Amino acid sequence: MAKEKKQPRPRAETPKGFRDYFGAEVEERNAMLAEIARVYALYGFDPLETSGVETVEALGKFLPDVDRPNEGVFAWQEEDSGWVALRYDLTAPLARVAAQYRNDLPSPYRRYAMGPVWRNEKPGPGRFRQFYQCDADTVGSASPAADAEICAMLADTLEAVGIPRGDYLIRVNNRKVLNGVLECMGLADEGQRGAVLRTIDKFDKVGEQGVRELLGKGRKDDSGAFIEGVGLEAVQADPVVAFLTSKAASAEETFVNLRAAVGESAIGAEGIAELEQIAALLAAQGYGPDRIEVDPSVVRGLGYYTGAVFEAELTFEITDEKGRPRQFGSVAGGGRYDDLVKRFTGQAVPATGVSIGVDRLLAALRAKGRLSGETRGPVVVTVMDRERMADYQAMVGELRAAGIRAEVYLGNPKNFGNQLKYADKRQSPVAVIQGGDEAERGVVQLKDLVLGAKLAEGLSREEWAEQPAQVEVARADLVAEIAKMLDRA
């Protein structure tokens, strides 16, 4: 007879890179997303919810040379559907929907989407393999007014969730201007173009001279290491430097500088004209440079942007892990991408949109003290007599009817200390106690756990005498007295 193998117990763990969200984390995110949805809806955007699973083919992450979809997505093979994968963003499913329902959807189609996306990447501190995205896009409009609308809506959204004006800045640029600069430099080679774009991204760190060196022969960095340059002639660097230093005190001056930087390039001129339209529309609606400004240094990594690009930064300072002050940084970004729907239909469909980094924005609101990360727990009615459970249930029933979170302790009531420990763990503001004696006298004891915690932290004796942490009240006054305590807390 075969020996019976004892099954080992399963480990109670999430897969690597995944996590659980509890209580306030869930509530605060839902509340923020609901507020964002309210603003998006005001702007005429409609919700769309696609499923987590898409065909790999629709996601566009299929490499023709290999058997398995490339890294970055969670993919597997199904008998009836072939390779499928968890969506890695909300833009690819939108492109699929825009193509699939092109005859039924209004055009332009304004839609917003919120939900988890999955990335099969190496997890790290604060980097998870499932996280929320929150996008708004307009599909089917080539008008710069659509880009301007996204920027204005983003500003309204940030203010609506609790980022005050002055604490954020939305910076707008246009890829066509960049392409104009590259054209003006006479660069046709894709590799060299990419190298120049990466150099532009370093301007913040290395400055004008650094960029000139990196575009030329190379540069020694602070550690003394030599960074190989792009190898351009010194004169070729001029348009890049002109472009990078084009941001002036006013948008008008910036445009003059940009026109100089793109020279005769037609695509560059087109980009500048679009930027001007966006800036004019926003200015007319009162979105001044204190909220949204043209900034030629915004590049944004994604290759698929074809026109306007934008980025929202939070400008207030936080303290990093090492105690140093630094700017909070980017919480949202997006731009115009005219080629995503074309993959499916062959027809170019202009589109523009923005994605908010949900976790980043939540972290910002916490840093600003707008979210506590804690919810007030329920009033806990303790159980002194197991036989009088119905009495205790009646108490919570009355409290709930008045809109107050309340629960009866449902563990083993034998050890009363455990019940109070439980109430503490629940962050309960008030514990209700009624033994047989109190029941006979028609009273209940209310233990103010918020005040109790303050007392434990060292309220003075006088304050304590004035506000005892436990009071006896008439059973009939239970709800009113607790409501008073909650107002005070």
Add this chain to the structure above:
Amino acid sequence: MAKEKKQPRPRAETPKGFRDYFGAEVEERNAMLAEIARVYALYGFDPLETSGVETVEALGKFLPDVDRPNEGVFAWQEEDSGWVALRYDLTAPLARVAAQYRNDLPSPYRRYAMGPVWRNEKPGPGRFRQFYQCDADTVGSASPAADAEICAMLADTLEAVGIPRGDYLIRVNNRKVLNGVLECMGLADEGQRGAVLRTIDKFDKVGEQGVRELLGKGRKDDSGAFIEGVGLEAVQADPVVAFLTSKAASAEETFVNLRAAVGESAIGAEGIAELEQIAALLAAQGYGPDRIEVDPSVVRGLGYYTGAVFEAELTFEITDEKGRPRQFGSVAGGGRYDDLVKRFTGQAVPATGVSIGVDRLLAALRAKGRLSGETRGPVVVTVMDRERMADYQAMVGELRAAGIRAEVYLGNPKNFGNQLKYADKRQSPVAVIQGGDEAERGVVQLKDLVLGAKLAEGLSREEWAEQPAQVEVARADLVAEIAKMLDRA
């Protein structure tokens, strides 16, 4: 030189069994879930959001004899995590969380969870491979008060989302009573026990005599086909029939009948005592048999239930696909399961909970006319002069500031007819029109699209004369006039 292969265009399709949700479908579901969450929170339940992906080991869907997890789940292998799968319900992740955080969570732990789950099953009409679940569970309480609380909360929830009292009934039973009946029959064989349970489930259809035949030698069904029986002695069927016919006019009588049915069985007596406690607690809280009643015919399929089981049915009639009236049926169910956490820790942890069928409940609310399935579209400001885009943006800005959904038409404005077709497709209530002439005169045209649709459906000429579908108003009165039209609509 190798011939360059042209990549075929990807198909714009969801994988088989998946679907997209648009506009009102998303909004109505979110609103319903928010209302459910509000009730759950009042009862002291805290939200928990786990990720979509779990290890197969934690889900408990791994068969030791095969290489691949069994059917029913979407699973794949990851290099660093082994076999992982999309969660197929919200209970298995809860059991994992209860084990993983057992030292940190309050005990009892009341949690609710809402979100998509995935089933790798053959899709069919109305059956999708991704759908929402909405659960509430109490982990760590063996008290029948926890079961009673779930039932009371379920009743409150159904009423809160819009199912009026009288249109639903929550039926409660206890698996231990069933086990007592089986014990009383002297059945130890698992196969025979299962066969008896399946027979009990058929009582509604075949009646007492049918059950007796099916428990004995067998039975001819309506089509004349012979159904093999369980093969019990006639006398063994008595406890089953006593059990099935135990439901009486009052809970007290039902309990007398049940006690007769379980005879000397200790487990049966325990089940009846638990049911009595639940009934007494609910009665004391005013949840009478018009809302929640003990009903011994509730079995519920899932093998893991160990005590109380409950099911919420909607009792109003709807018309099925064939035009026949039928009861709407079940929208929620649950029960007590004391062994799920034990898999991980070796220690039994009592738990009880309920799962609401989100799509079923939404369908019920639609059937009752509580949800329209449609949202009111935004006010559409049309574009007569491309150059005056800023003026049109100002209009929508004012409307939004008054809380009115509004958008500027952002497609190609050349064909004005297309703009009005667009407004129709958007289900827009009002289109705003301002050409150069109107701008000069400081007026706008408001086209009432709701009224326009009514006119098209045949309003009388007199009615039409009184309420023309298009009016000219002062530009300064734009917001006030539109607000009036929306109030009327």
